[in-house]
Amino acid sequence: MAHEHKLAIFRGSLKFKSNVQKIWGVFILLSIVTIVEVALGIVKPEFLTDTKFLAMKLLNWIFIILTLVKAYYITWDFMHMRDEKSSLRRSVIWTAVFLICYLVLILLIEGDYIYEVYRSNYIKFNF
């Protein structure tokens, strides 16, 4: 495994000649994604902040999806997950992804519930 790298990204549609080239390619991709994120964060287009999808602003969905894209390429190409055996990949990724999703879901629902309790309560919190 030490000398063999899978050199194609985007499901094989973009092939690199060497591993070093692939690294620079991924770096350019990560830079573009970051620049897009920062630009959106500064401009904050109104149609993205006003539209909501599943109780969250469209802009925030875009940020989260772009973050996951970046995380994918860091893990797959910088940490060489692409070259590992699928059993190793799954034991690392699936475990982490499942536990994190579960934890986030539970804590966010609970946080929102407490917010409702504070808001519809007879006790005043804003003084």
Next chain:
Amino acid sequence: MEATVVKTGTEGKTWGGGNRPLRASYGKLMMWFFIVSDALTFSGFLASYGFSRFKFIDAWPIADEVFTHFPFLHGVEAPMYYVALMTFILIFSSVTMVLAVDAGHKMQKNKVILYMFLTILGGIAFVGSQAWEWATFIKGDYGAVETKGGRILQFLNTEGERVAIADFATNIPGARETHAESNGVWYQQEATQTTFTFEEVKAGFLANDDILIRTQYLNEAGEPTVLSREESINKLTNDGALVVEGANLRHNEYGHPLFADFFFFITGFHGFHVFSGVIINIIIFFNVILGTYERRGSYEMVEKVGLYWHFVDLVWVFVFTFFYLV
């Protein structure tokens, strides 16, 4: 000891031992499992940040208004640029790290040395940038008043621009002096006092008719509510309690103190990871120079610290999103 069994008779069979079903060495596998557990630690922090934010969703500070500074650009509103720079520094140091790993696979010692060196520089630059970010956040810029209920009141002029408390607070001579250890009868001293006392800010506020109060609570448009002059006077005289300058673990002039707590804790924990990554990289760097891995015939150690270093970058990608963007 002829009876001692030397062989189990299961060599070459699946459960006979000596197998590497995941085709990764012990060290690399353990690094991966450490990364999984560390990822869970970080997601625990970030999820609890989300929990607290959802709990106070109508009064949470807007990160764009908190982190607006850039070094050497005083008074210029530059939201996001600095943290974007930090992100690039970290991603770039990740690139040099993966180049070092690649050079290690090809057993090119001098290239590994160069790329490891650049990675270390990037790590140090990132930790330094974070120190600057912390210092700016701790120092604060406009100052605010905290109410008895722990809510933050910020000051605006009638055009809607922020006003620093230093610009309007009247100086009341002898209002308050910091109790230093040298003046006391016993070895006591008090913590740093704010530049102005609450009474001074209040007097200055009442004397200036064009100053309004902005609360943390968001209106329908999702922006913090600005009170009318009359409401502002009522709010400050009835509820105001103390002056807050900058942020620490108890008070935060930008909004809810939990924001500052999570900021210090999560970026601090991440910065600690970067710092230890730099230390580990330096150790491996010297090992490479000494030729340890050349003699060992494999640069896998560089690959293992590389995994850790990329993980630190990975965490920053998420911290960046959930602290600065969302």
